[in-house]
Amino acid sequence: MSGEQFEPDFSRREEEPLLSVRNLQTAFFTDRETIRAVDDVSFDIYRGETVGIVGESGSGKSVTARSIMGLIESPGRVLEGSSIRFKGQELTDYSDAQYREIRGSGIGMVFQDPQQSLNPVYTVGNQIREALRINRDITGQEAVEEATDLLESVGIPDAKRRLDEYPHEFSGGMRQRAVIAMMLACEPDLLIADEPTTALDVTIQAQILDLLKDIQEERDLAILFITHDMGVIADISDRVNVMYAGQIVEKASVENIFERPEHPYTRALIESIPGEHSRKEGLNTIDGEVPTPHEPADHCRFAPRCPEAFGACSEVAPVHVDVGETIEHTAACLLYPEAMTEADRVEHHRARGTTGESETERDTK
Amino acid sequence: MNRLLYLGKRLLLAVPVFLFGITMSFLIMYRGPIDPVLNILGQDATPADVRQLKIALGIIYPDGTPVPLWSQYFKVVTDLVTLDFGQSWIIQRGTAVTDLILNRMPATLWLGFWSVVIALAFGIPGGLYAGLRANTWRDYITSGGGIIWRAMPNFWLAVMFVGVLSAGGALSFYQDLLIQTDVIGTPDALGNMFGSAHVFAGVPLLEALWIPIPNLENLAIAVKWIFPAALVLGSASMGNEIRIGRTAVLESINSKYVQTAKAKGVSGRRIVTKHVGRNALIPLLPVIMGEFYLLIGGSVLVEKVFSIRGLGNMFFRGMLGPDIPLVMALVFLFIVVNITLNISQDILYTFIDPRITLEDTER
Numbered sequence: 001m002s003g004e005q006f007e008p009d010f011s012r013r014e015e016e017p018l019l020s021v022r023n024l025q026t027a028f029f030t031d032r033e034t035i036r037a038v039d040d041v042s043f044d045i046y047r048g049e050t051v052g053i054v055g056e057s058g059s060g061k062s063v064t065a066r067s068i069m070g071l072i073e074s075p076g077r078v079l080e081g082s083s084i085r086f087k088g089q090e091l092t093d094y095s096d097a098q099y100r101e102i103r104g105s106g107i108g109m110v111f112q113d114p115q116q117s118l119n120p121v122y123t124v125g126n127q128i129r130e131a132l133r134i135n136r137d138i139t140g141q142e143a144v145e146e147a148t149d150l151l152e153s154v155g156i157p158d159a160k161r162r163l164d165e166y167p168h169e170f171s172g173g174m175r176q177r178a179v180i181a182m183m184l185a186c187e188p189d190l191l192i193a194d195e196p197t198t199a200l201d202v203t204i205q206a207q208i209l210d211l212l213k214d215i216q217e218e219r220d221l222a223i224l225f226i227t228h229d230m231g232v233i234a235d236i237s238d239r240v241n242v243m244y245a246g247q248i249v250e251k252a253s254v255e256n257i258f259e260r261p262e263h264p265y266t267r268a269l270i271e272s273i274p275g276e277h278s279r280k281e282g283l284n285t286i287d288g289e290v291p292t293p294h295e296p297a298d299h300c301r302f303a304p305r306c307p308e309a310f311g312a313c314s315e316v317a318p319v320h321v322d323v324g325e326t327i328e329h330t331a332a333c334l335l336y337p338e339a340m341t342e343a344d345r346v347e348h349h350r351a352r353g354t355t356g357e358s359e360t361e362r363d364t365k
Numbered sequence: 366m367n368r369l370l371y372l373g374k375r376l377l378l379a380v381p382v383f384l385f386g387i388t389m390s391f392l393i394m395y396r397g398p399i400d401p402v403l404n405i406l407g408q409d410a411t412p413a414d415v416r417q418l419k420i421a422l423g424i425i426y427p428d429g430t431p432v433p434l435w436s437q438y439f440k441v442v443t444d445l446v447t448l449d450f451g452q453s454w455i456i457q458r459g460t461a462v463t464d465l466i467l468n469r470m471p472a473t474l475w476l477g478f479w480s481v482v483i484a485l486a487f488g489i490p491g492g493l494y495a496g497l498r499a500n501t502w503r504d505y506i507t508s509g510g511g512i513i514w515r516a517m518p519n520f521w522l523a524v525m526f527v528g529v530l531s532a533g534g535a536l537s538f539y540q541d542l543l544i545q546t547d548v549i550g551t552p553d554a555l556g557n558m559f560g561s562a563h564v565f566a567g568v569p570l571l572e573a574l575w576i577p578i579p580n581l582e583n584l585a586i587a588v589k590w591i592f593p594a595a596l597v598l599g600s601a602s603m604g605n606e607i608r609i610g611r612t613a614v615l616e617s618i619n620s621k622y623v624q625t626a627k628a629k630g631v632s633g634r635r636i637v638t639k640h641v642g643r644n645a646l647i648p649l650l651p652v653i654m655g656e657f658y659l660l661i662g663g664s665v666l667v668e669k670v671f672s673i674r675g676l677g678n679m680f681f682r683g684m685l686g687p688d689i690p691l692v693m694a695l696v697f698l699f700i701v702v703n704i705t706l707n708i709s710q711d712i713l714y715t716f717i718d719p720r721i722t723l724e725d726t727e728r
Contacts, residue, residue: 104630116621131629166719
């Protein structure tokens with residue numbers, strides 16, 4: 001059986017992706033150790049859709065986001081061979097000044113903790129107007145009006161008066177709305193939301209998710225949504241990337257992820273969501289914790305915690321293969337392609353891994 | 366309005382602080398081991414002279430019975446509060462204390478001014494520089510320097526400076542550098558930095574500004590002369606500012622709001638000037654305000670070692686005297702300045718950091 005049959009097909013659409021990340025590797029170099037926080041991550045985002053990245057703490061989700069924003073600082077850096085293409089432009093070659101142009105007006109970002117993402121010593125209005133001035137050259141009275149409109153559009157009542165208030169006079173949910181308004185002021189094409197609802201309580205969380213959906217519809221905004229919460233992912237994403245120890249282990253549409261999870265890690269994640277079954281049998285958990293990757297992967301990083309691991313898992317690094325009947329459902333696991341025998345599967349992964357011709361590189365050709 | 370209310374409340378609360386300081390100084394001076402009568406009249410005084418002086422100083426009544434301590438205390442406090450500082454007992458017997466203080470004030474203000482300028486000019490940029498380049502060798506040199514300046518005690522540093530800068534010292538060429546100055550003592554130039562003519566003399570309205578024309582030579586002498594002493598006095602504050610400034614900058618630059626500002630495309634320079642600067646100022650404020658106390662309090666030690674005819678030097682001699690009216694007047698001045706600085710610091714906080722309000726019950 002030929003391996004070609006199982007090559008994942010990414011080129012599902014005619015249009016060009018808004019953001020295309022290929023083989024992204026970000027590592028932190030300290031005197032003591034090297035941490036490969038993001039190791040060979042590839043995904044696409046098209047206009048108007050929401051792509052989720054889900055994974056445990058320490059799996060590299062936030063570093064992925066900051067790499068895209070060009071906000072990785074020493075001792076970390078995006079390694080050679082990584083590619084981040086935004087509207088056809090290669091961002092990894094950009095200088096600081098060029099990146100500044102992209103930030104805000106191209107890609108905006110909302111951070112996890114709304115308590116701290118606004119500068120405490122300036123009014124909310126001041127900070128929104130700053131975004132307007134830098135990205136859209138709107139100043140003066142016009143900026144005040146635009147800022148008022150923006151605050152209203154994210155559901156803050158009495159917007160005009162609240163512009164003159166300081167962040168500490170806003171509640172947590174209001175603050176996150178204000179941050180979103182500030183990012184919308186930049187008119188980005190892509191909004192990266194890094195755990196934007198994690199610090200909020202559940203009702204506020206639902207409101208913010210609804211707000212993001214509304215904004216997306218209105219503005220044809222693409223959203224990269226990062227969270228550790230499978231429930232949130234189910235609510236907001238169109239497509240999902242499951243990350244583990246710096247790598248994407250499974251990617252699929254949101255329906256497929258929940259209905260037909262193929263990677264053992266994805267299955268374990270879904271089983272650990274509290275629900276009906278946990279009430280009877282107790283909650284399933286994944287023992288152990290995410291390892292910190294120091295070396296390039298030469299084995300499956302999930303193997304030590306994987307209930308289905310076998311001998312080869314600690315010797316061969318899995319590559320992404322098609323696992324679903326639908327397109328765009330791939331997993332990096334030696335259990336697939338299911339049609340092959342175990343020996344063939346291992347050989348298939350080994351061959352594609354060592355030739356260095358991963359599906360991601362092939363895809364960019 | 367709230368700030369005025371707050372100010373009133375703070376002034377009211379300052380009264381016990383003021384009384385406590387005055388009372389302690391009074392007890393130490395009036396019940397201390399030093400006898401002003403003996404010091405004024407010397408060993409050979411006749412009992413009649415002693416008796417007369419004691420009456421004059423208000424220690425005994427004319428009939429020979431001692432004035433009770435509480436009565437003396439009450440008189441001292443009323444005199445101070447009504448700004449009646451009396452006359453010097455010993456330093457310049459018979460001279461009004463106010464004149465003495467005004468006479469010595471310029472040297473202390475000059476010293477304090479330059480020590481604040483030196484500390485601010487090197488400390489704040491130093492802290493900013495170290496914080497922005499954290500954990501590089503540039504940072505290590507700057508913040509290491511800060512620690513060293515902070516660690517060297519004034520009494521030691523002052524003696525070392527005088528040692529190396531005076532004739533025969535390793536850096537004695539400083540005296541002849543550019544313009545001839547002494548290192549110790551107080552030059553006449555200090556009192557003659559400005560001529561009697563005014564910049565706007567004869568110009569209507571502006572004349573009222575009363576900006577004197579400086580005598581450049583005397584000004585240069587005064588600046589160069591005060592520099593070593595001011596550096597000694599400002600060294601600790603400078604070191605503090607470098608260390609605290611570095612930490613404050615570092616904390617701010619790694620904060621989420623700086624990340625967010627970057628995410629909306631704010632330039633690196635603007636992040637430092639707008640977003641980091643004001644936040645880093647918050648922890649620096651008490652250090653800077655503490656420094657301004659140097660302006661008036663000066664330092665007994667630095668003025669003594671450098672033989673500067675300032676308030677600190679006079680305060681020290683007054684204590685030994687004991688020139689009680691002079692000492693009490695200076696203590697009064699120091700307490701008032703200190704309380705004023707503390708209150709203005711708390712009010713300044715509200716301008717820098719909007720999270721700090723002066724009301725007790727808000728929201």
